[in-house]
Amino acid sequence: MTVTNDPDELEAQFAQWRRYVRRRPELSESDADELEDHLRGSVGQLTALGLHDDEAFLVAVKRMGGLDELSREFAREHSERLWKQLVLTGDTGPRSRSRTDLIVMLICALGAAVSVKVPELFQHSIGYDLDGFYSLNYSLFALPWLAAFLLWRRRAGRLVCGVVAALFVVGAAAANLYPLDTESQSIDVVATHLPIALWFVVGLAYISDGLRSARRRMDFIRFSGEWFVYLTLIGLGGGVLTAFAMGAFNAIGIDLWEFTNLWLLPCGLVSAVVVAGWLVEAKQGVIENIAPVLTRLFTPLFTVGLLAFLVTIGWNGRRIDVDRGNLVLFDLLLVLVLGLLLYSMSARDPMAPAGKFDVMQLVLVASALVMDALVLFTMTGRVAQYGSTPNNSTALGANIVLLVNLIWTAWLLLRFVRRRQPFAVIERWQTTYLPVYAGWMWIVVLVLPPVFAFR
Structure with missing residues (x-):
């Protein structure tokens, strides 16, 4: 050096x-x-x-x-x-900033709630989504408002704001201008991958104060995990409160079903997306104490589960059946493993030496790598036999992207465990690979539907 x-x-x-x-x-x-x-x-x-x-x-x-x-x-x-x-009391210094953040967050949350109801003025019913409009656009009613809050909080420049806005416009164009039939595979592909592609746009807003910083990208990974935890907690609390309210009003002869399903749930969900982001920003010290506990709890569970699955395959000698349902299940499992790995890395002290938990992570990554290779092998044979479709092409590409990351991550973890390199190298690889995920999501949303003639 x-x-x-x-x-x-x-x-x-x-x-x-x-x-x-x-x-x-x-x-x-x-x-x-x-x-x-x-x-x-x-x-x-x-x-x-x-x-x-x-x-x-x-x-x-x-x-x-x-x-x-x-x-x-x-x-x-x-x-x-x-x-x-x-708890946001007082009126000076950072408390004043916290109050301002709260006001801006409430404005953005209200904007999300209003925007999700605006399409009903143009004959799009949120209760009877026969044309698939809300399935395709739901993330577009929430994530732009979260990105706006983050851009405001980061004091982002005009160029970054313009790029973020342009990407949301591109996503909206793909969702609404492509001739996607409700019975086609393409509409399912776009509906499931557009929110992920747009989440990376939220990430661009989040790191707008350090676009070239690997540390800020790792901060975004941590933000994503904490945001999911908060959103889940809000959903659970809101669900319990809604159930109690409906039961109480039903006891006096008032049916809240229509209000709940057409107003409370859709408006509450998009607003909760913004509120959860604000909570991560405002209460970082609270959830950061939970992050290491979550990673150390679920990493062993996922490791044991994957190892048991691989041992069972070897014992029975049966190949993996990759029908549509199983394909979604395996891809979701691999994504969860990768998310757990990234979240644990973001919660780890980068200066700490390698320990037993890092060895367990290496076993987890190696197990996921073997499973991904098996699924990819079976999937390739299926595509060769029956031809390609939007679904299996999307899954095939996603598994290749995951396979490349898992291979190199396993190698870097092995070198770290053997004390051949610092942990920072693994962090740098993961943060450098994030644009690859984002690029693939946008390819799925923008390129694959026209390639398969929107079928």
Whole structure:
């Protein structure tokens, strides 16, 4: 590694560290100043001992510990103030920013709720979606509003905002201008893959303050996992509340079925997408304590499940039956394994040495790799025998994309476990591969339907 004593480079490192610290809403500007003063003092002491600027900076940051540790230290020192900030009370400093974020979030959530009902003015019924309009467009009523909130929060430039808006327009055009018949496979392919393609557009909005930063891409992976957790919790809570409300009103002779299905559920779902994103941004310290627990709970379960499946295949000697239902199941399982792997990486301390949990992840990836190869082999034979369709072509391409990632991930994990390379190499590979997933999703949405004549 080349070391320098360039003051501008050192200041750039301080600025990058400060931006990272300020993403935590519970730390005020004065808190960040205090942390930065402490860091600068430590760097000054180390350079006085003869270390180069970049070496001193890295050592000083390492000595200070992770940001979560610093947050806990500040929480102990300023517990009353930080707790009030967490529940959004008060009226100065970051509390004022939190209130502004809350207002903008509510505007975006309301916009999503209104937009999902607007098509009914043009004869599109959300209760009787006979033409498939809502199946194709539902994500377009929620994700642009979440992206708008993130762009506003990141203070994104006009160019990034324009690119994000243009991609949503392209997605809307594919959903509404392509002649997709409700009985065709193409409409199923677009309806299932467009939300994923648009989620990567949300990711572009999320990393708009650091487009070239691998760390920000990993932050987006963490954001995605936490957003899903919050959305699930909101859905469960909302479902229980709705069931109680319907039961209570039914007891007095009022039927809420039409209101619930035509208004509450569709408007609540698109609004919850925005609210969940705001919660991740506002309450990061809460869910980050859950993330390592979730990954360490489900990684062993998925590992044992995949190993049992592979052992059963070897014992019985039966090939995998890849009909449409099983194909969706296997692809979903592989995606879940990959998502679990990425989420666990985002929650991991990149400076920690390899341990038993990393070995378990290697076993999980290797098992998923074998299963993907078996499914891909069987699928290729099926395509050769019966010809290609939009469904099997989509699945075939997705399995190839996953296979490439799993092969290289397994190799990098093996080298890390054997202490041949740092964990940062694995992180860099995963964040670099994200555009490949995004590119394939857009190919599925924009290219495959016309290639198969929209059948």
